[in-house]
Structures are given as C-alpha cells and as structure tokens.
Amino acid sequence: MTSPTTLTPRLPSPLQEVGDERFDRYGLRLLLKRDDLIHPDLIGNKWRKLVPNTEAANGRPLVTFGGAYSNHLRATAAAGRLLGLPTTGVVRGQELAGRPLNPSLARCAADGMRLHFVDRSTYRRKTEPETLAAILRTAGAEEAYVVPEGGSNSAAVRGCRALGEELRGHADVVAIACGTGGTLAGLAAGLTAGQRALGVPVLKGGFLEGDVQALQERAFGARTGSWSLDERFHFGGYARTTPELHAFAKDFEDRHGLPVERVYVAKLLYGLVTLAAEGAFTRGTAIAAVVTGRPFPEG
Known part of the structure; x- marks a missing residue:
C-alpha cells in the first residue's frame, strides 16, 4: 500500500x-x-473532506456518489490510487452506461475506480437505507466504507x-x-x-x-x-x-x-x-x- x-x-x-x-x-x-x-x-476542500474519511475507512474499500462531472468522484479515485484502496463510484444516470466516458469519468477509471451507473430515480433515493443497501449489493461494494455525495x-x-x-x-x-x-x-x-x-x-x-x-x-x-x-x-x-x-x-x-x-x-x-x-x-x-x-x- x-x-x-x-x-x-x-x-x-x-x-x-x-x-x-x-x-x-x-x-x-x-x-x-x-x-x-x-x-x-486532492484539490482544496476535497483534501479537507476526504482525508478524515479515508482515516475512518481504516483500509476498507471506498464507495461514493456523484454525477458525470463530479470533482468529488475524481478526488476519491485519486485518493484510492494514492493509498492503494479499491474505489467504486456510483454515477447518476443509467443512460450513461455503455457510452464513451467523458474526460472526468475517464480519469476516475484510469485511477482504478469501478463505475456503477444507476437511474436518476434510484440515485435520488440513495440515502434511504433499503435503496442504499440495494445499490451497494448490485455494485459489489457491500463491505465498503460509504462516503456520501460531495464527501459531506x-x-x-x-x-x-x-x-x-x-x-x-x-x-x-x-x-x-x-x-x-x-x-x-x-x-x-x-x-x-x-x-x-x-x-x-x-x-x-x-x-x-x-x-x-x-x-x-x-x-x-x-x-x-x-x-x-x-x-x-x-x-x-x-x-x-x-x-x-x-x-x-x-x-x-x-x-x-x-x-x-x-x-x-x-x-x-x-x-x-x-x-x-x-x-x-x-x-x-x-x-x-x-x-x-x-x-x-x-x-
């Protein structure tokens, strides 16, 4: 690591x-x-937010959430690369699956982040315990430490x-x-x-x-x-x-x-x-x- x-x-x-x-x-x-x-x-507030969360993860994989141009997703992917932690990014917009990645998501993937696309209705309910559990299960991230959207x-x-x-x-x-x-x-x-x-x-x-x-x-x-x-x-x-x-x-x-x-x-x-x-x-x-x-x- x-x-x-x-x-x-x-x-x-x-x-x-x-x-x-x-x-x-x-x-x-x-x-x-x-x-x-x-x-x-890890630029600016992304460092300030992510470091406490990577410490709390205590070596567990990270899973987090964001849109297709999320600075937070890119920062989390970079943190995972630097610390040797697997990362999963849950991306808003099922319609993006299978399309060419935009430069922001391509950077996430290059840093080793697995991208899991969900439909917008499910994404809006991601903080509900049952919906979150289902997202983590389908993303294969049930054992991961969850960092909320934006890291907040x-x-x-x-x-x-x-x-x-x-x-x-x-x-x-x-x-x-x-x-x-x-x-x-x-x-x-x-x-x-x-x-x-x-x-x-x-x-x-x-x-x-x-x-x-x-x-x-x-x-x-x-x-x-x-x-x-x-x-x-x-x-x-x-x-x-x-x-x-x-x-x-x-x-x-x-x-x-x-x-x-x-x-x-x-x-x-x-x-x-x-x-x-x-x-x-x-x-x-x-x-x-x-x-x-x-x-x-x-x-």
Missing part, C-alpha cells in the same frame, strides 16, 4: 491579495485563499473547520462556492466572532440552507458561526455555464494570471464582483474567496 504521506498537504494554503479595480473602486480588498494548491491530486458528512465538516481557523484575522468575509454545503458548514465554525462566511451555491433549488444547518448540527450539535447563502449565481445548475460566465472567467484569468475553474470558482468570483457593485460590502471590507479547484483538462 502506498504510504499515507502521499496525502501530505501544503498547509496552510497560500493567501494571495490581488488588486482588482472592480473591488478597489468600492474600497474593498480581495484575497484568494489558494486551496487549489493544497495537494496535486460529520467527519468532513469537522475537517473543514481548519479552513476557517486558517483565515482568522485575515478577512471580514470569507466566500466559498457550495455544492453539498459541507465545506461552508465547517468553514463557518472555524471563523471567529466578527467574521462571516458567504456561500454561493452552484446548484439551483434553494435547499442548501437546511442542509448546511443539518450538517452543522450533526458535526457540532448546533448551528455554528455567522453564515449566509446567495442563491443567484448558479447559472442554471450544476456544471451549467453560459457564454457570459466563460467570458468573465477568461477576463479574470487574463487580469490575474490565475486559471479559473468554471463549475465552482468562476461562479463564486462572478457573484463577488456583482455583490461589490451592488454595495453589499462596506468600505474597508476584506473579502477572502476560497479557490477550491483548478480547471480540468477536457482533452
């Missing part, structure tokens, strides 16, 4: 201040929390608390793009009084506030820290983009020399630029944007 030192991160991840006129004109400071540099294979469980939320602790004293507002909400739940718990966390969901539906609160209650016993969500910047849903978003991301890349991942990071930065123009932040506010990922090559 590969040594666990292969998961050794760069901590704390760098905090980089950037000059950007879209913030400067309102007297705001923009800082980038470069969690994309935390580990070459109590172990992961507690692992993400360190992200907030690393940002104490550095920013007034810490903003992060959200999928399942686990990173926001932990981040907010790690901040100090006077700091607040802002989540920008990349999925539409308006369900995330209840999910984040439930995650905090399970991990810490109660809602913890000051946090809120702005649901306006999902651009149609998970992995959905528009020409406007691509143009914004390309412009940000050109301004700052930073590759901008489109599924999460571009939506976060777009949201912050919009909020700054709306006057959502008082002059003198320092805003830390957590960069949770890097662009994934499509070829």
